Amino acid sequence: MGSEDVYILGTRTTKFGKHKEHDTLDLATEATLAALADGGVTMKDMNIIAAGNLMGGAMAIAQAIQKACGQTGIPAYNVSNACATGATALRVAGMSIKAGESDFGLAVGVEKLAGAGLLAGGSRKQDGKSWERTGRYGAVAGVDGRIGTDIMPGVFAQIGMEYGHKYGGANFELFAEISRKNHSHSTLNPLAAYSKEMTLEEIMGDVMIAYPNTRPMCSANCDGAAAAVLVSGTKLKTLSQEQQRRAIKVSASILTSDPYEEACQVLPNVNTLTRVAAKQAYEQAGVGPEDLDLVELHDCFATAELVHYDNLMLCEEGGAVDFFKSGASWRTGSTPVNVSGGLQSKGHPIAATGIANVWEVCHHLRGEAGPRQIEGARVGLAHVIGLASACGVHILESNSA
Amino acid sequence: MSEQIPFINYLVLGDEPHLVASECTACGARFFDRRNACAGCSGTDFKSVDIPTQGEVRAFTIVAFAAPGIEVPFVSAIVDCGGTSVRTNIVNVEPSPDHVKLGMPVKLTTFPIGKDDEGVEAINFGFEPAA
Numbered sequence: 001m002g003s004e005d006v007y008i009l010g011t012r013t014t015k016f017g018k019h020k021e022h023d024t025l026d027l028a029t030e031a032t033l034a035a036l037a038d039g040g041v042t043m044k045d046m047n048i049i050a051a052g053n054l055m056g057g058a059m060a061i062a063q064a065i066q067k068a069c070g071q072t073g074i075p076a077y078n079v080s081n082a083c084a085t086g087a088t089a090l091r092v093a094g095m096s097i098k099a100g101e102s103d104f105g106l107a108v109g110v111e112k113l114a115g116a117g118l119l120a121g122g123s124r125k126q127d128g129k130s131w132e133r134t135g136r137y138g139a140v141a142g143v144d145g146r147i148g149t150d151i152m153p154g155v156f157a158q159i160g161m162e163y164g165h166k167y168g169g170a171n172f173e174l175f176a177e178i179s180r181k182n183h184s185h186s187t188l189n190p191l192a193a194y195s196k197e198m199t200l201e202e203i204m205g206d207v208m209i210a211y212p213n214t215r216p217m218c219s220a221n222c223d224g225a226a227a228a229v230l231v232s233g234t235k236l237k238t239l240s241q242e243q244q245r246r247a248i249k250v251s252a253s254i255l256t257s258d259p260y261e262e263a264c265q266v267l268p269n270v271n272t273l274t275r276v277a278a279k280q281a282y283e284q285a286g287v288g289p290e291d292l293d294l295v296e297l298h299d300c301f302a303t304a305e306l307v308h309y310d311n312l313m314l315c316e317e318g319g320a321v322d323f324f325k326s327g328a329s330w331r332t333g334s335t336p337v338n339v340s341g342g343l344q345s346k347g348h349p350i351a352a353t354g355i356a357n358v359w360e361v362c363h364h365l366r367g368e369a370g371p372r373q374i375e376g377a378r379v380g381l382a383h384v385i386g387l388a389s390a391c392g393v394h395i396l397e398s399n400s401a
Numbered sequence: 402m403s404e405q406i407p408f409i410n411y412l413v414l415g416d417e418p419h420l421v422a423s424e425c426t427a428c429g430a431r432f433f434d435r436r437n438a439c440a441g442c443s444g445t446d447f448k449s450v451d452i453p454t455q456g457e458v459r460a461f462t463i464v465a466f467a468a469p470g471i472e473v474p475f476v477s478a479i480v481d482c483g484g485t486s487v488r489t490n491i492v493n494v495e496p497s498p499d500h501v502k503l504g505m506p507v508k509l510t511t512f513p514i515g516k517d518d519e520g521v522e523a524i525n526f527g528f529e530p531a532a
């Protein structure tokens with residue numbers, strides 16, 4: 001495979017939440033300049049930029065970022081891969097370094113989503129005056145709500161329920177408990193969109209969106225940006241001791257799409273591509289799930305977190321319910337999961353998410369996470385999945401002795 | 402009686418309403434949409450197969466919050482019909498977790514969803530509790 005090792009030299013996310021006074025470029029620029037400063041480099045050092053933004057219209061975000069904070073004429077890649085957009089940008093920049101084309105690369109994800117509501121994916125156009133077949137299924141009118149659901153809280157509810165049907169033990173209360181964990185974790189994260197402890201009763205008693213997902217069990221739409229500066233192993237050796245000490249090794253960078261299986265075009269299969277990505281990542285990094293000191297996984301809904309314990313092989317196959325009930329995924333447990341608060345409380349500015357979770361892991365591996373620091377963290381995993389589908393898994397390792 | 406048409410291409414009306422799928426003649430993968438080729442093996446030859454009208458609920462959700470114009474709550478489900486997964490609403494049941502269960506046996510049913518300006522009635526399908 002590639003000859004160059006890839007390291008994260010600098011990374012930063014903005015505060016997630018409502019940024020009324022800031023537009024997409026304000027947020028992207030803030031994260032970009034902060035990531036560059038964190039790495040002790042400037043835009044002039046970068047050899048490639050890869051960036052993503054899903055909701056900002058037709059703007060070429062990578063060039064827009066350059067126009068906002070440094071037009072150096074480097075190759076710019078605009079990437080789009082649903083919720084895996086940020087991870088894809090990171091991987092594009094990383095591949096260029098691995099291939100020996102670049103010494104430094106910049107990856108950025110940004111989204112303005114606050115107030116977008118919970119209905120991503122759901123819509124139904126008004127019925128026409130006469131039935132007319134459209135689309136590849138030849139429906140005479142809108143399908144959402146007439147033949148199942150298109151809304152993400154509903155799709156992922158079914159994914160969690162399917163796991164419960166297959167292995168047992170997953171019910172409303174269990175999914176709400178998972179959400180309680182993440183909301184509890186978020187109280188230590190000053191950059192989270194929501195950082196409020198919630199009781200089980202509050203979570204279960206909140207507005208039902210799609211059973212068993214109530215509102216606090218759904219990812220929070222918010223504004224935010226995240227950026228990371230990557231550097232080759234060779235170049236890193238020429239940088240300062242401090243830069244080398246704080247650099248985080250990208251031990252594995254994997255992207256998969258969903259292979260064909262029965263039912264995958266009826267209900268998205270988020271399991272197989274995640275499991276395949278995890279397997280490849282562990283192999284590439286030469287570590288196993290038992291070596292992970294923390295995991296940031298894609299809890300777009302409480303029902304999703306459960307299945308990914310299994311898909312990332314944090315537990316035995318079929319053992320996700322017992323794994324959670326053992327307390328393993330709390331920050332005090334054996335494999336802390338989503339100590340940032342996860343997407344349910346930290347927030348989910350779609351294109352930023354796949355870099356923000358890498359930032360969170362790096363923060364701990366550098367020992368800079370303050371009150372929420374996982375003590376002695378050396379190895380972490382960041383996972384995202386976007387429907388349609390794309391899965392990104394990064395395994396990160398501390399570089400200091 | 403006014404003219405009736407199926408709501409969606411893969412529903413067949415008549416005395417025994419049922420769903421049909423395109424089955425890849427090379428690998429057996431089944432699809433409900435118009436196909437260019439098979440997602441499983443890239444084959445391009447398909448035959449039409451009837452899907453069993455009985456099945457069991459493999460996954461469900463009760464949607465309580467949806468886009469304007471969509472009546473809530475409703476039950477969305479994935480039904481396993483003899484090894485072929487079908488996306489559907491579960492109908493003729495109270496939309497509550499006390500009444501909808503994983504593994505519940507269900508059967509296909511059809512119902513009108515309305516007439517257009519020419520008086521043509523569109524018939525949709527759902528699955529309802531069996532027995």
Ligand SMILES: [Zn+2]
Binds near residue numbers: 427
């Ligand atoms: Zn085939």
